[in-house]
Amino acid sequence: xxxxxxxxxxxATFYPLAGKMIPWFGGAAALLAVAGxxxxxxxxxxxxxxxxxxxxxxxxxxxxxxxxxxYAVMAGWSAAALGFHTRLSAMMAQAIAPTGxxxxxxxxxxxxxxxxxTWGTYWAWDARMTSELILLFLYLGIIALxxxxxxxxxxxxACAVLAxxxxxxxxxxxxxxxxxxxxxxxxxxxLTRAPTMAAIMLTGMLVxxxxxxxxxxxxxxxxxxxxxxxxERGAAWVAALREVxxx
Amino acid sequence: xxxxxxxxxxxxxxxxxxxxxxxxxxxKLALRSRAELGVQLLFYVLVASLFPLAMSPERATxxxxxxxxxxxxxxxxxxxxxxxLFAADYADGTLEQIxxxxxxxxxxxxxxIIAHWLTTGLPLVAIAPLVGLQxxxxxxxxxxLAAALLIGTPILSLLGAIGAALTLGxxxxxxxxxxxxxxxxxxxxxxxxxxxxxxxxxxxxxxxLSLLGAGLLIACVGAPxxxxxxxxxxxx
Numbered sequence: 128x129x130x131x132x133x134x135x136x137x138x139a140t141f142y143p144l145a146g147k148m149i150p151w152f153g154g155a156a157a158l159l160a161v162a163g164x165x166x167x168x169x170x171x172x173x174x175x176x177x178x179x180x181x182x183x184x185x186x187x188x189x190x191x192x193x194x195x196x197x198y199a200v201m202a203g204w205s206a207a208a209l210g211f212h213t214r215l216s217a218m219m220a221q222a223i224a225p226t227g228x229x230x231x232x233x234x235x236x237x238x239x240x241x242x243x244x245t246w247g248t249y250w251a252w253d254a255r256m257t258s259e260l261i262l263l264f265l266y267l268g269i270i271a272l273x274x275x276x277x278x279x280x281x282x283x284x285a286c287a288v289l290a291x292x293x294x295x296x297x298x299x300x301x302x303x304x305x306x307x308x309x310x311x312x313x314x315x316x317x318l319t320r321a322p323t324m325a326a327i328m329l330t331g332m333l334v335x336x337x338x339x340x341x342x343x344x345x346x347x348x349x350x351x352x353x354x355x356x357x358x359e360r361g362a363a364w365v366a367a368l369r370e371v372x373x374x
Numbered sequence: 375x376x377x378x379x380x381x382x383x384x385x386x387x388x389x390x391x392x393x394x395x396x397x398x399x400x401x402k403l404a405l406r407s408r409a410e411l412g413v414q415l416l417f418y419v420l421v422a423s424l425f426p427l428a429m430s431p432e433r434a435t436x437x438x439x440x441x442x443x444x445x446x447x448x449x450x451x452x453x454x455x456x457x458x459l460f461a462a463d464y465a466d467g468t469l470e471q472i473x474x475x476x477x478x479x480x481x482x483x484x485x486x487i488i489a490h491w492l493t494t495g496l497p498l499v500a501i502a503p504l505v506g507l508q509x510x511x512x513x514x515x516x517x518x519l520a521a522a523l524l525i526g527t528p529i530l531s532l533l534g535a536i537g538a539a540l541t542l543g544x545x546x547x548x549x550x551x552x553x554x555x556x557x558x559x560x561x562x563x564x565x566x567x568x569x570x571x572x573x574x575x576x577x578x579x580x581x582x583l584s585l586l587g588a589g590l591l592i593a594c595v596g597a598p599x600x601x602x603x604x605x606x607x608x609x610x
Contacts, residue, residue: 285608295596296561
């Protein structure tokens, strides 16, 4: 136990650490979002073929990336929770799920708004859209399972098993949907953009992706602090917290 | 039910007697309530019969929607039958006794999954070609339909067992089970219906059937362990 990493595996020590980290990640997310939006909405030129509607990618692509990345992170915490029986790992997995679902929803919603002027339809059964929709169902399933179980310890482990089952299945689902899509759909609709994306557009997208990442970290930490206080409310150190005493 | 549990064979060092015991017991129990199994098959036929009424009885339309309809109905029938897998044993405490037995839980759960498929999946494979006739399918398509269901329905039972175990004893577990399991069924649906569709359009079904087979192998290796873990979680 000499490694300082294990020190923060306990909710009691992680709670104040998370509290200290939130302003940094939240502030960085806000600054990056402002910078990214300025680059995306002001600096970046209008696209030659898609007009201004392409600008939705500055929200859409980061959200789509985060939706998949967060599921992997959630599955990682779930594996840690099952493997090491650490309460905090399960709490992290629980805290990530709503943000992941939100990102998935944003990716789908903005995709629909982009598809309307570009493809002429809000929804096409494109491989990526379909697998993103299934990803949303997977997130909602985990949240629903969590809500259906009263005992938090059982909920932790049940959700961990479900998250790990899902993470094994996601590549298979993606592959199957892609296969199905290539068989069923003509080339009328294609997500492949022009191969050369202007450097300024790429910069804007990457800055926004960083903003989404930091936002996700900050939101998860805020949520995990709430979960810690709720689940550890019987512990003396929680009762001694200033925010608990004043509440 | 407790009497049937006095099984502990002397050579308990191997898991196979446990698998066999679970299969025999669950099949026996299922055969004692044949009406329930019959209702399940009837559900399949009924759902499949609704689509022509909702759309159009033209042969071209039927041939087009047939593979998808028969597979979606198979998914729903599987979903409907999943609570049978553990719920009764959980309610009367048998599942707890099973988990306490010296045999590996994964073997007993695996046996239960096999029994579940034998009593719900296999009858569906047998009856699907008959329903397929309603959808203007020719012999070759019907053969592929049966083959795809033969490979695909065990995957449904295997994956479904995880969801059935996770939702044991929960509020509104039926609809929750649908939310948990149907997204995971998507690849089976795609390749299963795709196989039938491919042979109908003259492409040949071997690629789809191979992928289904690969999926079955993966599910066989992983799902019983996940389901056994989920059973333990539910019993804690």
